[in-house]
Amino acid sequence: MADFDRESMLEMFSFEMNQLVDQLEQTIIGSESGFSMEFINEVFRIMHTIKGSAAMMLFDTIATATHAAEDLFYYLREENPEGVDYSELTDYVLACMDFIKDELAKIEQKVPVDGNPAPVVADITGFLQRLKGDETATPAVASAPATAAPSSSTKSSDNPFGKHKYKAKIRFDENAQMENVRAFTIVNNLKDYAMGILHEPEDIITEDSIEAIRKNGFAITFSSDVSYKEMFDILSRSVYIKDIYLEEFTQESFDLDGLHSYFVKMKFDEGALMENVRAYTAVHNIKAYAEYLLHVPEDLVDETNAEVIRKDGLKLDLVTTKGYDELNEMLSQTVYLKELSIEKIKHEISEQEIAPKEMQEVKQEEQKQEVPQETAKPVVAPASTPVPSVPAVQDSQSAMPKKSAAQAVISVNVSKLDQLLKFMGELVIAEAMVTQNPELEGLSLENFNKEARQLKKIINDVQETVMAMRMVSLSNTFFKMNRIVRDMCKALGKEATLEIVGEETEVDKNIMEHIGDPLMHIIRNSLDHGIESPERRRAAGKPEKGNILLEARNVGSEVWVIIEDDGNGLNKDRIMEKAKNNGLLKKPENEYTDKEIFQFIFMPGFSTNEQVTSYSGRGVGMDVVNKNLEFVGGSVVVDSIPSEGSTFILKIPLTLAIIKGMIVHVAGCKYTIPIVSIRDSFRASTDDIFMDPSGNEMITVRGDHYNVVRLNEFFGLQGDVKVIEDGIMMIIENGDDAICLFVDELIGEQAVVRKPIPKYIKQIRGISGCTLLGNGDISLIIDVAGFFDK
Amino acid sequence: MSNIVENDVLMESGNSTDSTKNMYLAFVIEDEQFAVDVGHIKEIIGVEPITLVPRTEDYIKGIFNLRGDIVPAIDVRSRFRKPEIPYNQLTCIVVVFYQDYILGLIVDSILGVYIIEEDMISSPPNAKLSYSNQFVKNIGKADDGIKLLLDLEKLIFDI
Numbered sequence: 001m002a003d004f005d006r007e008s009m010l011e012m013f014s015f016e017m018n019q020l021v022d023q024l025e026q027t028i029i030g031s032e033s034g035f036s037m038e039f040i041n042e043v044f045r046i047m048h049t050i051k052g053s054a055a056m057m058l059f060d061t062i063a064t065a066t067h068a069a070e071d072l073f074y075y076l077r078e079e080n081p082e083g084v085d086y087s088e089l090t091d092y093v094l095a096c097m098d099f100i101k102d103e104l105a106k107i108e109q110k111v112p113v114d115g116n117p118a119p120v121v122a123d124i125t126g127f128l129q130r131l132k133g134d135e136t137a138t139p140a141v142a143s144a145p146a147t148a149a150p151s152s153s154t155k156s157s158d159n160p161f162g163k164h165k166y167k168a169k170i171r172f173d174e175n176a177q178m179e180n181v182r183a184f185t186i187v188n189n190l191k192d193y194a195m196g197i198l199h200e201p202e203d204i205i206t207e208d209s210i211e212a213i214r215k216n217g218f219a220i221t222f223s224s225d226v227s228y229k230e231m232f233d234i235l236s237r238s239v240y241i242k243d244i245y246l247e248e249f250t251q252e253s254f255d256l257d258g259l260h261s262y263f264v265k266m267k268f269d270e271g272a273l274m275e276n277v278r279a280y281t282a283v284h285n286i287k288a289y290a291e292y293l294l295h296v297p298e299d300l301v302d303e304t305n306a307e308v309i310r311k312d313g314l315k316l317d318l319v320t321t322k323g324y325d326e327l328n329e330m331l332s333q334t335v336y337l338k339e340l341s342i343e344k345i346k347h348e349i350s351e352q353e354i355a356p357k358e359m360q361e362v363k364q365e366e367q368k369q370e371v372p373q374e375t376a377k378p379v380v381a382p383a384s385t386p387v388p389s390v391p392a393v394q395d396s397q398s399a400m401p402k403k404s405a406a407q408a409v410i411s412v413n414v415s416k417l418d419q420l421l422k423f424m425g426e427l428v429i430a431e432a433m434v435t436q437n438p439e440l441e442g443l444s445l446e447n448f449n450k451e452a453r454q455l456k457k458i459i460n461d462v463q464e465t466v467m468a469m470r471m472v473s474l475s476n477t478f479f480k481m482n483r484i485v486r487d488m489c490k491a492l493g494k495e496a497t498l499e500i501v502g503e504e505t506e507v508d509k510n511i512m513e514h515i516g517d518p519l520m521h522i523i524r525n526s527l528d529h530g531i532e533s534p535e536r537r538r539a540a541g542k543p544e545k546g547n548i549l550l551e552a553r554n555v556g557s558e559v560w561v562i563i564e565d566d567g568n569g570l571n572k573d574r575i576m577e578k579a580k581n582n583g584l585l586k587k588p589e590n591e592y593t594d595k596e597i598f599q600f601i602f603m604p605g606f607s608t609n610e611q612v613t614s615y616s617g618r619g620v621g622m623d624v625v626n627k628n629l630e631f632v633g634g635s636v637v638v639d640s641i642p643s644e645g646s647t648f649i650l651k652i653p654l655t656l657a658i659i660k661g662m663i664v665h666v667a668g669c670k671y672t673i674p675i676v677s678i679r680d681s682f683r684a685s686t687d688d689i690f691m692d693p694s695g696n697e698m699i700t701v702r703g704d705h706y707n708v709v710r711l712n713e714f715f716g717l718q719g720d721v722k723v724i725e726d727g728i729m730m731i732i733e734n735g736d737d738a739i740c741l742f743v744d745e746l747i748g749e750q751a752v753v754r755k756p757i758p759k760y761i762k763q764i765r766g767i768s769g770c771t772l773l774g775n776g777d778i779s780l781i782i783d784v785a786g787f788f789d790k
Numbered sequence: 791m792s793n794i795v796e797n798d799v800l801m802e803s804g805n806s807t808d809s810t811k812n813m814y815l816a817f818v819i820e821d822e823q824f825a826v827d828v829g830h831i832k833e834i835i836g837v838e839p840i841t842l843v844p845r846t847e848d849y850i851k852g853i854f855n856l857r858g859d860i861v862p863a864i865d866v867r868s869r870f871r872k873p874e875i876p877y878n879q880l881t882c883i884v885v886v887f888y889q890d891y892i893l894g895l896i897v898d899s900i901l902g903v904y905i906i907e908e909d910m911i912s913s914p915p916n917a918k919l920s921y922s923n924q925f926v927k928n929i930g931k932a933d934d935g936i937k938l939l940l941d942l943e944k945l946i947f948d949i
Contacts, residue, residue, distance in 0.1 A: 422858070425858070426857075426858040429858070669841065669842055715844030715845060716844055716845065717842075717844060755860055756860075757843070757853070757860070758853060758860055758861060758862045758891075758892070758893075759891070760862045760891055760893055760946065761843060761846055761850060761853070761862050762846075764843065764844065764845045764846065765845065766844075766845075767843070767844075767845075770841075770853065770860055772855055772858070772860075776855055777839065777841065777855075778841040778853055778854070778855055778860065779841075780841070780843065780844075
């Protein structure tokens with residue numbers, strides 16, 4: 001495995017695993033009350049995929065844990081037992097998920113993946129045993145991971161090969177990448193269902209085979225007890241498959257093509273030695289005549305298999321045009337041969353195709369010395385297709401509508417989207433530079449202007465689409481909270497439902513990443529501090545089951561995420577007391593408004609909980625809320641009514657990259673002020689201005705006092721406008737603070753693409769970035785928070 | 791001036807490759823001739839409109855728009871604590887990239903591209919007599935005189 005590009009494989013692995021785990025977790029929590037058959041199948045399938053991938057990447061701990069869970073769901077699927085405690089079952093499955101998540105985190109952090117799956121496995125197998133104990137009548141078959149069909153009496157006892165012989169050709173999507181790994185996964189998955197798997201190219205460990213697989217597809221021959229339809233399903237489960245051609249060898253096709261199917265068993269003399277090499281020679285000799293050839297053991301190069309052959313012999317599953325006698329003669333020539341048995345096999349065709357007449361033929365099966373009269377028959381139709389081989393594309397569409405629906409969505413690297421956005425911004429500017437080119441001035445350009453408008457319209461449409469592409473719905477993040485509520489309720493002995501509203505609201509991908517954590521902390525806080533125990537709720541005349549509302553809605557250019565609980569509310573006095581003890585008060589106690597007091601809970605290390613529980617009390621959580629929101633330019637507002645509940649409102653900008661800005665003129669430079677921060681703008685007169693004792697200018701607007709900041713002085717520019725009457729006053733707010741900003745003139749409102757200031761220039765207070773205007777000029781974007789820093 | 795290479799070479803200059811080995815772009819600051827490895831040069835442009843960025847060092851003249859990329863402009867005269875002069879017809883911005891930094895160096899004028907073989911490059915004297923000397927990494931001898939090879943790393947990271 002060392003030859004692989006393990007880094008990128010790991011990345012892909014953890015990406016796929018995380019997706020599967022998330023998907024699984026959501027489905028499980030959604031159906032804690034009872035599992036439908038469809039659901040059990042889905043869990044089984046996901047578990048199986050996780051197990052296969054983990055085993056392939058040599059993460060045994062994950063494979064072991066999922067294997068146990070897979071067994072359990074296999075049992076549920078096959079036996080459909082009654083009276084299962086689904087809540088308990090959910091606990092075990094979630095524990096298993098958590099274990100996998102921990103291990104995945106270790107993989108991502110590149111630390112040894114060393115978790116101990118034993119407790120998880122013990123829980124699950126224990127549960128399984130109990131289930132089985134209840135249902136004594138059912139045979140214990142659950143330990144086998146395969147969908148083993150009922151064992152067939154029509155084949156001889158030591159024939160290891162399956163009833164059906166298959167030949168499959170799989171082609172992968174053009175952009176699948178690492179086809180050899182994909183192929184390896186398929187082979188690995190098949191091992192549970194099939195025997196004697198042979199594939200072409202033979203070497204899928206090294207990357208050399210990628211090219212061959214891309215060109216010719218990946219061909220596999222194997223035998224299995226699984227029916228054609230099931231086998232097709234099994235193969236289709238793999239990802240990135242473009243099409244599958246699966247062909248089953250049936251008696252009918254044998255008859256048509258004049259083929260015979262044999263089961264051969266060979267043993268070598270005791271003193272022969274190197275049985276694997278002898279077996280290899282025998283196989284090699286016969287290969288040329290075989291239409292289809294499988295052998296057990298599969299690997300004849302590996303010397304350890306010499307021992308296996310010595311003991312159990314070499315077994316061949318063979319389809320050839322040669323008659324029995326011919327074959328016997330050919331194989332007898334093998335040196336050191338001790339035993340040779342050849343069985344002629346008649347094949348059932350897939351169950352659904354079995355006609356009564358053919359059923360009789362099956363009985364002839366074990367006639368070992370059947371006269372090889374068919375050898376004389378010419379090969380009738382070599383090109384004819386064996387019976388049930390449906391072109392894969394059609395089949396996959398009809399059999400699995402889910403899969404084709406999933407293909408309507410592709411995953412794109414975020415960096416590509418970022419790049420697209422960057423180009424989009426440039427396109428907008430380039431368009432303005434062309435259509436507003438100074439050289440066009442004074443010309444009468446009726447047609448040009450018409451086409452220019454059309455161009456602008458198209459560019460606007462493209463821009464909207466580009467922005468829309470970056471938007472992701474909050475539903476994933478929201479539904480993850482279900483798990484937190486469930487776990488915490490169980491642990492704290494509380495009862496609460498999570499009501500989710502407006503989860504389809506979308507925000508920019510970059511912002512999305514920063515709101516998962518704040519949400520989690522606020523919900524934990526609500527459950528731990530807000531929602532009371534059922535007894536206390538009953539005493540207070542509230543319904544025993546608490547309610548947490550998680551709502552998202554669009555408000556202007558912001559998205560508000562509202563978390564509302566009907567718990568006890570925030571304890572204002574306790575918060576105040578704690579703030580006093582921590583020396584956080586900056587003005588007299590009685591001057592603090594409720595909102596200001598509640599804001600204290602977002603200070604680092606602030607917790608009114610005397611006891612540190614496993615969920616809260618360390619004072620870390622709410623601090624994260626503030627930090628993350630500040631990072632995306634959002635804010636949080638808290639409100640609370642004692643004994644009725646608390647409301648947290650997270651105000652999040654829709655997008656980081658494109659903002660609506662007001663372009664203003666100051667000392668010959670253009671600055672952009674985010675529209676969201678502008679409360680008001682007006683023309684003031686010198687008389688409105690008064691000085692505070694330290695000489696700072698102040699102004700009173702509608703009864704509120706504001707500090708006046710002259711932007712040109714703040715930035716140390718040579719301002720053109722010194723007289724208050726000539727300029728414009730703008731009230732700029734940041735959270736609850738506001739100042740009055742004095743600028744030379746307003747130019748206009750425009751949507752601008754925010755670009756960072758080149759990193760060679762160190763961070764400048766008051767400036768958050770820059771943007772390109774339509775004429776190619778650069779405008780600096782004002783960082784409103786910069787005016788409020790102490 | 792026999793070894794001056796046509797400026798066309800610059801059009802395809804990426805990182806130091808064999809085709810640009812030992813090639814240096816020379817420019818003038820006051821009365822000294824400096825040179826930068828061609829492998830670090832993105833392009834040479836005339837003086838663009840530069841947007842002033844407040845609260846920065848004097849030698850950072852601001853930022854300009856290079857086909858959608860925002861590039862800081864550094865007045866090399868000012869950086870070397872030499873008296874500034876008004877920009878004129880000869881003034882150029884040499885856009886250099888170093889690691890993942892891109893900067894525009896405002897220089898008095900461009901001399902051209904020179905090939906300076908490795909054996910013609912020597913270390914500068916230890917004594918740093920003028921302020922600008924500390925940005926000189928090596929001294930190269932070209933046919934028409936000495937070129938001071940600029941230490942881009944020091945220019946970028948020393949504040």
